[in-house]
Amino acid sequence: MTTDIIAEFERSVLLADGAMGTELHRRGVAVGECFDALNLSNPDLVQNVHRDYIAAGADLIEANTFGTNRYQLGKHGLAKSVEEINRAAVELARQVIAVADRPVWLAASVGPLGVRMMPYGRLHPDEARAAFSEQIQALAAAKVDLLMLETFGDLRELSVAVAAARDVAVDVPVIASLSFAGDDHTLMGDSPEHAARELVALGVAGIGLNCSSGPEQLLQLLRAVRVPASDCLLSVMPNAGWPEQSGGRTMYAATPEYFAGYARAFAKSGARLIGGCCGTTAHHIRAMRAALDEGDVRSVPVSVQTFTQTDEIRPSVREQPTALAQKLAGDDFIVSVEMSPPRGYMPHKVLAGARMLAEAGADVINVADAPLARMRMSAWAVAYLLQRDVGAESVLHFPTRGRNLLRVQGDLLAAHALGVRNLFVIMGDPTSIGDYPQAMDTYDLAPSALIELIKRRFNSGRDHAGQLLGEPTHFVVGCALNMCARDLERELRVLRRKIRSGADFALTQPVYSAQSVRDFMQRFHSTDGEEILPVMVGVLPLYSERHARFLHNEVPGMEIPVDLMERMASASDAPAEGVRIAMELMAELRKTMGVRGVYLVPPFGRYEIAAEIMQAFDR
Secondary structure: OOOHHHHHHHHOOEEEOOOHHHHHHHOOOOOOOOOOOHHHHOHHHHHHHHHHHHHHOOOEEEEOOOOOOHHHHHOOOOHHHHHHHHHHHHHHHHHHHHOOOOOOEEEEEEOOOOOOEOOOOOEOHHHHHHHHHHHHHHHHHOOOOEEEEEEEOOHHHHHHHHHHHHHHOOOOOEEEEEOOOOOOOOOOOOOHHHHHHHHHHOOOOEEEEEEOOOHHHHHHHHHHHOOOOOOOEEEEEEOOOOEEEEOOEEEEOOOHHHHHHHHHHHHHOOEEEEOOOOOOOHHHHHHHHHHHHOOOHHHOOOOOOOOOOOOOOOOOOOOOOOHHHHHHHOOOOEEEEEEOOOOOOOOHHHHHHHHHHHHHOOOEEEEOOOHHHOOOOOHHHHHHHHHHHHOOOEEEEEEOOOOOHHHHHHHHHHHHHOOOOEEEEEOOOOHHHOOOOOOOOOOOOOHHHHHHHHHHHHHHOEOOOOOEOOOOOOOEEEEEEOOOOOOHHHHHHHHHHHHHHOOOEEEEEEOOOHHHHHHHHHHHHHHHOOOOOOEEEEEOOOOOHHHHHHHHHHOOOOOOOHHHHHHHHHOOOHHHHHHHHHHHHHHHHHOOOOEEEEEEOOHHHOHHHHHHHHHHOOO
């Protein structure tokens, strides 16, 4: 490590620039355009971004070369322009640096190829190595001070890029930087400690953490990698939080002031190069410059603390509580709405209904799993689509019936991998009443046992047999409750068992009398003397007199009071009367001790009725 920039890193912390793509997009470049081609087509725009970052206080800027490889450029018909565009990018940056009022270092950004390598894609590693070599050779010939191989989610691909750099740019220091998902692993599942050890073995000058979800995550990951990477300089360049879509633009929530505090924390935790990734602007860099210039933090010596692995399971400190968990911990009156998956494979109507419900005020949307044992699309897929396409947090119904122990655990892992964290554990409807009465109806776990498996095992990082999962899960688990059960003593016993198993909340069957809820709560308190877990009471708006009589006579646990039956029978507009009854009930429930919200069940899939109730209901 005799290179001048390495000596500079050893002397002090350097501040890099922020996002190039974010700035170009903010200045009018469409997301689908080739940002790298702007080095030729609009050089002034690229140079203005560089100037702004230097003016904000950056010690190092990155050339606009993140996607300047044959595969990424090939998507825009520019596969043969790799050398030309890379050289142009470096020259543009050099011109800006030449007129700066202080020394500024120049790095070249090298990103993933944009195509998967074998065995997860068709690209052979030798082809990938050739593509990286082509780009890096052009950058080395243009005389960059540093190669930033960044935003890699695949450690294997990054390793190939490092090998290519050693082939054609042996005199240029390399920082190999990975991006991490919300579970603190790369997109291909590598832990930060393992990745650091692998990269150290490759002889890189530095190891970087960039992109990901934001400063807090990368601060935790920095502390995780600094021991296995003790002989390397460390680089940290986080996103400005999770991206959100607003008005056709991608927005990031983390403010410059927020980044300023983390800049000092990064430096004190051993980072020698600090900057920003997606969503960061010159405003963020200016705030970070001011923070780093306070006191002597820029020259703080790197102090690597002794790290002892005390547990085989590394806790995932990054996971934020779900919105439902946060509301359960607060005082808000929660409104959850049930939706059923479609009968076919087209989810458009369900997604449209979910958007309407979310806009009307639903806090979470429950996704039923094969209600009434009818064949429908997997609830797992619908819960995932609701969160991905609508942005509505879901509660996945998880019946034990029809699942053996292997399938239960596999389905739990699948739900977690899809980002579904809220579960509602139930027995499920018997297949004898559904579309396939001859279908298997057995199960290995009762609901209370499944709750315990999730809360005591999976959320501690182990499966049913005690084997390590590698990471703890972060499920919030609800249980079923029937406040109008014929055998209330049994219902109370089962509820206590579910609470002991770790249930976080309860959803009840629909009720039609707030007094029955108060009676149940009083009975629970009189026998247990403790607070009941948060309860969301089921509310199923009546649609007609016939509907009311059916529920009362044919659905176990449903009791329609005589006065409500008479109101439905005499109403000139029965659906509207059902809405009024539901709203009156909700107003009473809101004042009832132990009730934290309602669980709206739209009659006959009429989601507009639930939306009407939520919009008119004063929380």
